[in-house]
Amino acid sequence: MLRLGRGLYRHRWLLTRRTVQIVILLAFIVAIPGYGKIAEGNLASSLWFGELKLTDPFILLQTFFAGSTIALPALIGALIVGGFYAFLAGRLYCSWVCPINLITDLAYWLRKRLHIKGNMSLSRSLRYWVLALALALSFLGGTLAWEMINPITRFQRELVWFSFSGAMLLGALFLFDLLVSRRAWCGHLCPVGAFYGLLGRYGRLKVTATPTESCDTVGCSRCVTVCPEPHVLAPVVSKQAQSVTSGDCTRCGACLDECHEGTLSMKLDLVGMVTRKAGK
Amino acid sequence: MAEDKQHNIGKLEDPAKRETFRNVFKRFGVVLVGTIVGQSMILSRPSRAAEALRPPGALPDLDFDSACVRCGLCVEDCPYDILKLASWADPAPQGTPYFVAREEPCRMCKDIPCAKACPTGALDRHMTDIKKADMGVAVLVDHETCLNYKGMTCSICWRVCPIRDEAITLEPIQSEKGRLLIPTVHSDTCTGCGTCEKHCVLSEAAIRVLPRELGLGLSGRNSVGRS
Ligand code: SF4
Ligand code: SF4
Ligand code: SF4
Ligand code: SF4
Ligand code: SF4
Numbered sequence: 001m002l003r004l005g006r007g008l009y010r011h012r013w014l015l016t017r018r019t020v021q022i023v024i025l026l027a028f029i030v031a032i033p034g035y036g037k038i039a040e041g042n043l044a045s046s047l048w049f050g051e052l053k054l055t056d057p058f059i060l061l062q063t064f065f066a067g068s069t070i071a072l073p074a075l076i077g078a079l080i081v082g083g084f085y086a087f088l089a090g091r092l093y094c095s096w097v098c099p100i101n102l103i104t105d106l107a108y109w110l111r112k113r114l115h116i117k118g119n120m121s122l123s124r125s126l127r128y129w130v131l132a133l134a135l136a137l138s139f140l141g142g143t144l145a146w147e148m149i150n151p152i153t154r155f156q157r158e159l160v161w162f163s164f165s166g167a168m169l170l171g172a173l174f175l176f177d178l179l180v181s182r183r184a185w186c187g188h189l190c191p192v193g194a195f196y197g198l199l200g201r202y203g204r205l206k207v208t209a210t211p212t213e214s215c216d217t218v219g220c221s222r223c224v225t226v227c228p229e230p231h232v233l234a235p236v237v238s239k240q241a242q243s244v245t246s247g248d249c250t251r252c253g254a255c256l257d258e259c260h261e262g263t264l265s266m267k268l269d270l271v272g273m274v275t276r277k278a279g280k
Numbered sequence: 281m282a283e284d285k286q287h288n289i290g291k292l293e294d295p296a297k298r299e300t301f302r303n304v305f306k307r308f309g310v311v312l313v314g315t316i317v318g319q320s321m322i323l324s325r326p327s328r329a330a331e332a333l334r335p336p337g338a339l340p341d342l343d344f345d346s347a348c349v350r351c352g353l354c355v356e357d358c359p360y361d362i363l364k365l366a367s368w369a370d371p372a373p374q375g376t377p378y379f380v381a382r383e384e385p386c387r388m389c390k391d392i393p394c395a396k397a398c399p400t401g402a403l404d405r406h407m408t409d410i411k412k413a414d415m416g417v418a419v420l421v422d423h424e425t426c427l428n429y430k431g432m433t434c435s436i437c438w439r440v441c442p443i444r445d446e447a448i449t450l451e452p453i454q455s456e457k458g459r460l461l462i463p464t465v466h467s468d469t470c471t472g473c474g475t476c477e478k479h480c481v482l483s484e485a486a487i488r489v490l491p492r493e494l495g496l497g498l499s500g501r502n503s504v505g506r507s
Contacts, residue, residue: 026447037356044375045399053399059349063400066346071401078300101324141322143345148321153350157365157375274318279301 012226013253020096029159042156045077057082060196066139083198088251090200094186094193095228095252099155104171106187107177108228115199120181120189124231124248130190146191179196186250193250201247206266208243208257209236220224223255223264236264243269314381332378333388335363336413337395337404342493348402350375357397360387374397380461381474381489386415388442388473411443416472418448418465418497422486424439431457435489437476448476463487467496 007013027038028046040047045055055077060163064070085093094101110116137145147153151173158166177184186193224233233240233255256264328334328341335354338344354377355363362384366372371380377394379386388410395403407413418437420426427434430448441448447470450461463476465487474489491493 040356040397041353044349045353047353047397054494055349055351055399058399063349068343068347069401071347071399071405071407072400074401077399129310129314133318137318137321138346140318142342143373144350145321146349147350152373154367157352157367161364161367163367163369166500169368214414 011257013257017096018102021099021102024097025099027142028156036192042153043099044153045074051098052080054069054081057199059144059147059150059181061195062135062138062144065135066142066144067139076137085200085203087203088205089201089203089249090196090198090247091193092200092203092205095250098152098192099241100151100173101172101186101188103155104177104183107174108183111158111178111182117178118179119125120184122181122184124188124229127186128187131194134191151185152191152192155167162270187228197247198280199247205251206243206267206269206271207233207236207244207251208269209263210265220261221226222258222260224279226254226258228252228254243267298502328373328491329378330377330494331380331382332366332371332383333386333489335379335394335403335416336392336410336415336426336471337375337398337407338390338415339402341403344402345373345376345398348398349400351399352377353397353399354394354403357393359389359393360384362386363394368489370456380475381477382485383478385474385478386471387475388413388471411446411469411471413471413473414492415474416489416491417467417470417495418472418474418476418489420463420465420485420487421490425482426463426479426486428461428463431460433461434481435463436479436481437460440475440479441467442470442473442475447471467492 010221018024024039027048028040028042029037031037038049044054044059047053047168051219053073053076057078060074060078062068063074069241134146151170151171154166155170158170172184222232224237227233228250229246232244232246232249251266253266256266284290334344335358336462339347350365356364361377363377364370364379367376368374370378372378375386390410391412392407395407396405397403398405423429435450438444438448438450446466448463448465451464453460453462472489476487477485477489480487
């Protein structure tokens with residue numbers, strides 16, 4: 001009993017975030033008898049509880065680049081979503097909402113279990129190039145270039161209307177992450193993650209360190225080894241920064257689950273917002 | 281290891297220079313791959329096949345492709361479940377909504393729930409009259425198999441049309457087979473709902489909904505035509 005409790009506690013962030021992810025995914029699929037579905041549409045644009053209209057700002061940006069005028073309902077929806085992520089943290093989307101994260105995390109977990117070492121190194125800035133390419137192609141082609149590939153909404157579509165070709169793409173993505181390159185998709189290639197990273201660059205929700213003696217003496221860096229974007233923790237571990245400021249941090253909480261010294265915590269840093277302004 | 285180094289030094293002495301070269305080639309590679317991917321994506325942009333019809337109130341094809349965010353809200357609000365978001369092998373661009381008349385035609389709902397649900401303007405959410413919809417136009421494509429052309433009175437396409445006598449009429453003509461009742465579509469009122477195509481009694485429909493550009497002629501002179 002105690003062990004179970006401790007186990008749960010040690011994975012508290014992981015479990016919470018998986019629950020959120022899965023609830024969101026199911027909200028689009030499961031119809032509650034007598035009520036219907038909680039959310040209609042998909043992550044491109046959705047209607048929650050029959051009232052709240054949300055739209056993905058990145059997809060809307062593509063329609064803008066493709067030369068379409070933006071309609072009001074979509075614009076409002078995108079502002080709500082964009083505002084939320086810009087205020088808290090952009091890549092919250094990646095670890096708390098995006099269903100592809102389920103696939104890529106599974107691939108990474110398996111990779112570790114199977115001791116797959118082979119790794120084609122990719123640059124983490126590749127995703128910004130993919131992002132630029134997606135927008136440029138939308139502009140040149142007059143259509144939503146990224147949506148020809150986008151595994152996120154594809155995943156949702158395949159759940160409703162399974163198609164072989166669609167499943168192949170998702171399978172390829174999984175295998176690429178598993179066999180070819182470590183955390184290739186979410187950490188290096190996905191332009192959606194890149195977009196949200198940029199959008200939430202000054203997000204207020206931050207992994208913050210309160211350095212303790214033990215953190216030093218143990219010299220553990222275990223947080224860095226579990227982090228999907230390890231470079232974001234480097235300044236904190238080397239005590240050059242108090243908190244993780246990089247937009248790449250997905251706020252997944254893996255570092256918090258791993259830290260046994262109580263050094264790290266997730267904090268809403270509203271003061272920083274004020275002082276940053278005052279400083280300027 | 282040492283030999284290896286020597287070998288390399290023989291080729292390009294300055295490690296900094298080597299690094300620069302490597303970077304240049306890397307960039308070049310990225311640009312090349314980007315261009316090829318981009319080029320092929322633009323050139324191969326999948327367009328809608330003739331049998332894939334858009335829900336009512338849709339923008340013209342190219343504008344629709346750029347406006348629709350592929351959310352499927354229209355799909356979910358169709359009470360007859362006729363719409364689908366295209367997957368890879370489907371006859372419309374990835375993720376866009378379409379229906380195939382022969383499978384399930386549009387029922388021309390009075391309140392047009394599909395269009396109302398659209399957040400982006402890809403479908404006109406302010407549309408009020410379903411009779412103004414333009415999903416395509418029905419064309420009697422086969423005069424050889426159409427039963428009415430053979431002198432029988434099938435007339436099913438006419439009978440099932442939700443706006444019978446406006447969109448489609450039976451026009452009598454006299455031929456050597458006797459008096460024929462020819463199903464005649466009036467392109468200015470036909471909405472392209474596809475009910476006629478769905479119910480055509482032949483194993484392959486003799487009347488089909490086509491995109492307007494394919495289904496209609498246009499009066500005026502063709503410069504290549506005979507003078
Ligand atoms: S990086 Fe992309 S695929 Fe991965 S979780 Fe973020 S949005 Fe989803
Ligand atoms: S710093 Fe922590 S919360 Fe941020 S990505 Fe790394 S493990 Fe996740
Ligand atoms: S008009 Fe009615 S039947 Fe036709 S696509 Fe819209 S909701 Fe479906
Ligand atoms: S509701 Fe509008 S934006 Fe969404 S899939 Fe239908 S046409 Fe496209
Ligand atoms: S498509 Fe056929 S059934 Fe529909 S309005 Fe036109 S003629 Fe009538």
